Amino acid sequence: MPPEDPHFAQAPARAYAAAAATPARPAPAKFASAAEALHTVFGYESFRGEQAAIIEQLAGGGDAVVLMPTGGGKSLCYQIPSLLREGTGIVVSPLIALMQDQVDALNAVGVRAAYLNSTQDPGTRASVEQAYLAGELDLLYIAPERLGTEQAKQFLARGHVALFAIDEAHCVSQWGHDFRPDYLALGELAERWPDVPRIALTATATDATHKEITSRLHLQRAAHFVSSFDRPNIQYRIVEKNEVRKQLLDFIRTEHAGDAGIVYALSRATTEKTAAFLQANGVNALPYHAGLDAGVRARTQSRFLREDGIVVVATIAFGMGIDKPDVRFVAHIDLPKSVEGYYQETGRAGRDGDPSTAWLAYGLQDVVQQRRMIDSSPGDIAHKRRMAAHLDAMLALCETVECRRVNLLSYFGQSSAPCGNCDTCLAPPASWDGTVPAQKLLSTVVRLRRERNQSFGAGQIVDILRGKQTPRTSQHKHEALATWGIGADLSDQQWRGVVRQLLAQGLLASTGDYGTLAMTDAGAEVLSGNRAVSLRTEPERTASRSTRSSKQAAALSDLSPAGVELFEALRAWRSETAKELGVPAYIVFGDATLRAVASATPRSLAALDGITGIGAKKLEAYGDALVTVVSAFAPAG
Ligand code: ADP
Ligand code: ZN
16 A cells, blocks of 8 residues: 555554454455446446446545436445445435445445444444444445534544545535535535545536535535436326326326335325325325324335335325335326426436336416415515425426426436427427417406406306306306406316416416415516417327336336246245345345346356346355246256
């Protein structure tokens, strides 16, 4: 080791002897190169995207800021440098509930990993600390609140830190949607360990968040790696909401029967009702929200990770940092509050790269409700403006007649061409000149105010336009209005679509507790004939059938019918094995590996070498079992 190596200077008295004196845990050979570690440990052939460059930067002692979409492969970017450098990689991760799985997955490939958090008993904690000090850990996961303490820093300083990895780094952004105060203290690591490389990673970053991460975490000298945020395997679809539970059930039944998925709703009550409805209709669904007992939540999360085909109906409290790679769909049954949140949530689908769906149902009521929430929120004006801007961007995405992906990526400052894998690309919506209907509607709103000093919500306005007698229209003698019945040419549903789009375009405003409608200044331009209005026609059926359940996907890959059966046999074996070991199925093997085995039908250990996802440790642990399943299923000759 050259004397200028920062670690040598920092911790000359590192206890290599202690590691050597523990025969149960021999120090592993460190790897000669990143490629060797990738192949031997993880069983992968090549790096993805910028992984190689990021690893080189870190392994060489430099800092990095990494913006990469979910499923892009962020973990390897700090795991492999931790294997290449002397000492232990310290990983700051906000969700202690998931540390166990992350560590299990690493142990399964033979990496010496452990975590420290408040859920451990003192004995376990002491032995992890011991292992760290003895130099027997490649990776150590720590919660941010812990790392903020002086005590923890002194403890780490007694051992040998290879690097710091700060995961979910957008949590440091005070203006973001996921702020965690504990992250602010992480900037100090730079002063305390000036020679230890640091890497900050996130899947959510607008330009502003990117800048905040860089400054608050003191990463001024870092190299920046910004990947494309595109997730081409996710099909984006937004439908008009009418009977949302039935629509959701339909969507799951026709496209994702038996698949794992997440359904997001805004309220706790909705998650429970929806989960019960799905259960009653044969979908294996569970509710998840912050009001449930911690034990129940932990069990639900664990079942979601471990069992095949569970659907969790959750508030946004669920899902952050969940590493489950085979979530096949993410459905939103309420309008998300921001594009950032929406993109992060939908990004939890399809981390394994297989076809997946992001499905959102949205309607007039969502717009009214969210505007009301913003109006009545306790924050100051600036805060309300920010929330309103977030909502406007979300509405623009919902109402666009152009490619959803182009709209999404441009929100993150990236330009792209129409994708061919979103609803507007697959079934382009027509747009029509809605100026006249808009004028009829605005005129009704204005007349009610001027002539009667009244304001009403969408329901009453639409009844007036359609000339529909109800107790309420009679009570107010609305049939005497000049606009009574002038909109009989459009259906109820079409008029609600017009209201929704005028709200989205800022031509109408909805105010007060009852969502009463008022015309905005921009709306006045339409009424005076100085501005035209273009509206989106909802296609009859926006659904396409290009995404499929896992089993269908296997059937449609290049597997023969016998191969598909073998794939199912391998899945059954995996399920058994995972249950015995008490780990999620994907920690044993991912679907991609099982498909590759089903296609290559290896009948010896040698034939397994080189199959994606099978590294040295897994070959040793499961090689014989795989060969047995393959041979029993498809005997040679
Ligand atoms: P992220 O943290 O960016 O969401 P992960 O690190 O969890 O993504 O990686 C997503 C999936 O891709 C994991 O199943 C991982 O094992 C796999 N993966 C990562 N890098 C590679 C690679 N170079 N080759 C093959 N698979 C990879
Ligand atoms: Zn598209």
